[in-house]
Every structure is written in structure tokens, then in C-alpha cells.
Amino acid sequence: MRYFSMAAVLGTLAALGLALTERTVAADDDKDWGTIKGKLVWAGDEATAKPKELTIDKDQMHCLEKGKLFNEEWVVGKDKGVKWVFVWLSPEPGSDKKLPIHGSLKDIKEKKVEIDQPCCQFIPHCLAMREGQTLIAKNSSPIGHNVNYTGHPLRNPGKNVAVGPKGAIEIENLKADEKFPVTVACNIHGWMKAYVRVFDHPYFAVTDGEGNFEIKNAPAGEWRLKVWHETGWRGGASGRDGDKITVKGGTTTDLGKLDIKPPQ
Numbered sequence: 732m733r734y735f736s737m738a739a740v741l742g743t744l745a746a747l748g749l750a751l752t753e754r755t756v757a758a759d760d761d762k763d764w765g766t767i768k769g770k771l772v773w774a775g776d777e778a779t780a781k782p783k784e785l786t787i788d789k790d791q792m793h794c795l796e797k798g799k800l801f802n803e804e805w806v807v808g809k810d811k812g813v814k815w816v817f818v819w820l821s822p823e824p825g826s827d828k829k830l831p832i833h834g835s836l837k838d839i840k841e842k843k844v845e846i847d848q849p850c851c852q853f854i855p856h857c858l859a860m861r862e863g864q865t866l867i868a869k870n871s872s873p874i875g876h877n878v879n880y881t882g883h884p885l886r887n888p889g890k891n892v893a894v895g896p897k898g899a900i901e902i903e904n905l906k907a908d909e910k911f912p913v914t915v916a917c918n919i920h921g922w923m924k925a926y927v928r929v930f931d932h933p934y935f936a937v938t939d940g941e942g943n944f945e946i947k948n949a950p951a952g953e954w955r956l957k958v959w960h961e962t963g964w965r966g967g968a969s970g971r972d973g974d975k976i977t978v979k980g981g982t983t984t985d986l987g988k989l990d991i992k993p994p995q
């Protein structure tokens with residue numbers, strides 16, 4: 732418990748300092764926070780799970796210099812794990828309760844997050860970020876691309892900006908939006924697509940190549956686990972409110988395998 736050593740140092744300071752330290756220790760008590768993890772597993776048909784080569788009809792010399800490009804909509808990996816699924820915690824629908832934020836996560840440490848277009852695909856294909864972070868949309872390639880980003884017309888109206896070779900733009904003020912993602916496209920290369928989701932808390936993840944996700948230092952208690960893939964909510968439209976889950980304090984709750992398939 733590093734907080735105790737910090738408490739020991741601060742405890743020698745003035746009475747006010749001591750009082751603040753005690754509150755910090757109490758707020759970060761292990762039993763109030765836990766980890767939640769799980770794995771998104773493919774439950775659709777075999778054909779859809781197979782990698783699909785993209786038709787590259789422009790700038791082939793550059794776009795294909797490192798090999799074929801594949802569609803990233805459904806990326807099914809080891810043990811049928813599904814990559815690029817957004818998972819996050821949310822309060823009960825209709826409640827005005829907010830997710831308490833762990834002391835170590837209150838300040839946003841990384842001020843910038845990045846999306847690049849090194850070889851005619853956006854990397855990463857899916858990006859989750861916090862409101863307050865700046866999205867750097869880079870083009871580290873030798874050819875021109877554009878970044879056409881758009882979310883809900885009122886919250887994240889977006890823009891279409893050309894980003895030349897080795898260029899970058901900074902996108903600030905993206906607003907948290909549980910309902911609508913920000914989609915990113917390059918209109919020069921019609922196959923290039925990415926998805927960005929913005930949260931007003933740090934309790935989100937994007938599944939890795941094996942379908943795994945983990946959310947740490949989450950507030951103990953009952954929440955909803957929302958699961959969204961670029962084809963829609965897990966379980967279809969009725970999945971928009973997510974599943975009830977319990978984060979247990981002081982431990983890791985493994986939700987195990989959560990199946991996912993394309994909407995019907």
C-alpha cells in the first residue's frame with residue numbers, strides 16, 4: 732500500500748495536511764475498488780469470422796507495400812476471442828448516479844491519445860478515450876489522407892480535414908457520448924475506417940486480439956456492463972442498456988466468456 736508510506740510522510744506535516752491524507756487513504760481503501768475482466772467470444776458463423784482481404788483500388792504501391800490489407804470489422808483471434816469491442820461500466824439506466832472515480836484515476840495523466848494512418852489503415856482501428864484528452868490524428872505515411880470524423884451532430888459534429896504526408900491534426904473538445912461513437916474515415920481510401928468512443932470516466936476498455944478486457948480500480952457495487960461493437964450493441968438493440976454486473980471490492984471479478992455475434 733503505497734498510500735500508507737505517503738501517509739507517513741504527510742502525517743508529519745501540519746494538522747491540515749494530516750486530515751487530507753487520512754481522507755485519501757479512506758477513499759482508496761481496497762474494499763471500495765475492484766477489477767473486472769472478461770473475454771468476448773465469437774458466436775457467429777465461421778465464414779464471417781474469416782479474415783477478408785480488402786480491395787485496394789488506389790495508391791496500391793504504397794498501401795500494399797507491407798502486404799495485403801484486411802477488413803477489421805470482425806477480427807476473431809485465438810480461442811475465438813473478438814478484437815475491437817468496446818466495453819465500459821455505466822450506472823443503472825435512468826439513474827442520475829455517477830461512477831465514483833478512484834483517486835489514482837481522477838487526473839487524466841495522458842493528455843493526448845493518437846490515431847495514425849501509416850499504411851492505408853487507421854491504427855488503432857478502435858480507440859477509447861476520456862473527455863479532456865486531445866486526439867492526435869496523424870499521418871506518418873508518405874501519401875495524403877484525410878480524417879473525416881463525425882459523431883452525434885450536437886455533441887461531436889466533427890469535420891473533414893486533409894492530413895498530408897507526415898502531417899497531424901489535433902482534435903480537442905470531443906465530448907463523452909455513450910450512445911454515439913465518433914466514426915473516422917478517409918475519403919481518399921474508402922476502406923479506411925476507425926471508431927472512437929469518448930467517456931466521462933476511466934472505466935472502459937477495448938478488447939485485445941484474444942478478446943480480453945480488464946477494467947481496474949472500478950468502484951465496488953452494481954453497475955451495467957455495456958458492450959458495443961462497430962456493428963452495434965451486443966445482443967442487438969435491446970443490449971443498449973448492457974448487463975447488470977457486480978464489481979467486488981478488493982478482488983478481481985472474472986465475468987468469463989461473453990458471446991458476441993453480428994446483429995440479426
Ligand SMILES: [Cu+2]
Pocket residue numbers: 848851875876877917918919920923
Ligand atoms: Cu487515406
